[in-house]
Amino acid sequence: MLDPRDWEAFRSEAHRALDDAVDFLRDVRERPAWQEMPESAKERLREPLPNAPSAFSDVYQSFVENILPYTGGNIHPRFFGWVQGTGTPSGAIAELLAATMNANVGGRNHGAVYVERQVIAWSRDLFGFPPGATGVLTTGASEANLIGVLVARTRALGGEVRERGIDPQRARITGYASAATHGCVRRAFEIAGIGSEALRILPTDAHQRIDTVALREAIASDRAAGARPFLIVANAGTVDVGAIDPLDEIATIARDEGCHLHVDGAFGALAILSETLRGRLRGIERADSIAFDFHKWAHAPYDVGCVLVRDGEAHRATFASEGPYLTRMTRGLASATPWFTDYIPELSRSFRALKVWFTLKEQGTARIAAAIERNVEQASALGAEIDADSRFELLAPVRLNVVCFRYRPQGLDESELDAFNDELVIRIQESGIAVLSSTSIGGRRALRACFVNHRTIDEDLQILLAGIRELGERLARERLLG
Numbered sequence: 001m002l003d004p005r006d007w008e009a010f011r012s013e014a015h016r017a018l019d020d021a022v023d024f025l026r027d028v029r030e031r032p033a034w035q036e037m038p039e040s041a042k043e044r045l046r047e048p049l050p051n052a053p054s055a056f057s058d059v060y061q062s063f064v065e066n067i068l069p070y071t072g073g074n075i076h077p078r079f080f081g082w083v084q085g086t087g088t089p090s091g092a093i094a095e096l097l098a099a100t101m102n103a104n105v106g107g108r109n110h111g112a113v114y115v116e117r118q119v120i121a122w123s124r125d126l127f128g129f130p131p132g133a134t135g136v137l138t139t140g141a142s143e144a145n146l147i148g149v150l151v152a153r154t155r156a157l158g159g160e161v162r163e164r165g166i167d168p169q170r171a172r173i174t175g176y177a178s179a180a181t182h183g184c185v186r187r188a189f190e191i192a193g194i195g196s197e198a199l200r201i202l203p204t205d206a207h208q209r210i211d212t213v214a215l216r217e218a219i220a221s222d223r224a225a226g227a228r229p230f231l232i233v234a235n236a237g238t239v240d241v242g243a244i245d246p247l248d249e250i251a252t253i254a255r256d257e258g259c260h261l262h263v264d265g266a267f268g269a270l271a272i273l274s275e276t277l278r279g280r281l282r283g284i285e286r287a288d289s290i291a292f293d294f295h296k297w298a299h300a301p302y303d304v305g306c307v308l309v310r311d312g313e314a315h316r317a318t319f320a321s322e323g324p325y326l327t328r329m330t331r332g333l334a335s336a337t338p339w340f341t342d343y344i345p346e347l348s349r350s351f352r353a354l355k356v357w358f359t360l361k362e363q364g365t366a367r368i369a370a371a372i373e374r375n376v377e378q379a380s381a382l383g384a385e386i387d388a389d390s391r392f393e394l395l396a397p398v399r400l401n402v403v404c405f406r407y408r409p410q411g412l413d414e415s416e417l418d419a420f421n422d423e424l425v426i427r428i429q430e431s432g433i434a435v436l437s438s439t440s441i442g443g444r445r446a447l448r449a450c451f452v453n454h455r456t457i458d459e460d461l462q463i464l465l466a467g468i469r470e471l472g473e474r475l476a477r478e479r480l481l482g
């Protein structure tokens with residue numbers, strides 16, 4: 001038996017761990033936004049596979065010293081890198097409780113399944129999907145997008161594609177997405193066996209929204225060449241700048257062309273929670289499938305994304321399978337069909353739904369929406385400050401929650417700016433003041449600040465700006481002198 005020998009001793013150790021965790025979150029602002037794990041801590045982790053047991057308190061102590069301080073930074077109020085949610089203290093407790101139940105949510109008849117069904121029902125309502133629509137919680141938007149692509153493949157080629165594979169002699173299917181689309185969509189085409197060459201990458205306008213004239217032309221030209229356009233992937237919040245494609249217009253194109261419309265709304269889709277932002281997503285309710293993350297703008301702890309599919313039959317036809325060891329019954333634990341494994345490649349699955357259920361119930365959608373709106377205002381405020389300062393150059397209009405810009409020190413040649421700004425991003429991270437990430441906008445390297453952080457307050461923006469100015473000036477001096 002692997003249970004504690006002394007439950008009361010374990011209880012006190014567990015209470016201590018919980019107290020430490022609460023303190024850790026309460027005091028997050030007092031620590032650096034990020035600090036590199038020192039070699040000494042990495043070294044202490046390197047040890048042979050333990051054969052003999054250790055006391056829980058010893059293992060815990062090693063965790064506290066060698067692992068806990070070295071977070072990826074995203075719980076900190078001045079983390080603006082990539083697109084990473086902050087999490088919440090109650091979400092952490094939900095994770096503990098989910099692990100306590102240790103539910104396997106591939107299917108069967110137990111509480112966790114009904115919680116996930118409820119989360120999916122809420123999501124369906126949120127996006128105006130009909131009752132027959134299906135959904136499942138995923139590891140994230142990458143997996144949710146993959147499922148969207150696979151369902152679209154089934155709808156185009158029939159369920160028999162699972163046995164036969166894709167035969168280009170029978171049908172050459174082609175998909176469409178803008179150049180601003182996240183790389184996981186391309187990867188989904190590769191994994192789905194369609195091949196990324198069959199994903200047509202379309203140009204964007206000045207706001208990084210898909211060029212719908214080019215979209216129509218590409219579809220017509222592929223059709224004329226004997227291909228079968230089957231899928232349009234639209235963005236509700238592009239990864240680089242947060243652009244939202246004209247979803248309603250694209251839904252009409254998809255309908256006219258007989259294409260499946262999948263929306264990658266990894267973070268942006270949850271702007272639907274906000275009354276003031278919702279209008280920007282008009283048309284999302286017409287999608288055939290939507291991918292979005294609860295671990296980004298809803299702040300459920302990692303990992304949890306979601307995919308919704310309007311055509312539930314096609315969703316089932318894409319994944320459902322049988323085996324005598326998985327026989328479904330009409331009563332007992334093996335009942336309660338359909339099972340979630342019928343909608344996703346996973347069989348064994350964690351109880352991801354509990355942290356979402358806790359978060360949505362405890363915070364309420366109004367509070368989450370307010371945090372989203374605050375992030376949009378913060379991005380706009382930072383964008384305005386950047387625009388007003390001659391040392392900076394805004395590289396894309398701030399439309400939602402992302403600010404892409406670069407530092408332009410006087411006297412530095414244009415050709416040196418990319419390397420300068422990449423170095424500046426690293427220095428800001430290493431300073432512990434804040435975390436930004438980098439990207440390329442129009443071929444120019446950018447500092448990128450993305451606001452999906454419910455802990456950020458206005459003062460953090462001032463600290464961030466002061467930090468960038470100071471480190472930028474110092475780096476510029478070094479470059480000009482050196």
Ligand SMILES: Cc1ncc(COP(=O)(O)O)c(C=O)c1O
Pocket residue numbers: 082083139140141142143182184237238239264265266267293305
């Ligand atoms: C637009 C977009 N799509 C997809 C993804 C991938 O999401 P995940 O990291 O949850 O797999 C991201 C991640 O930032 C994203 O911004």
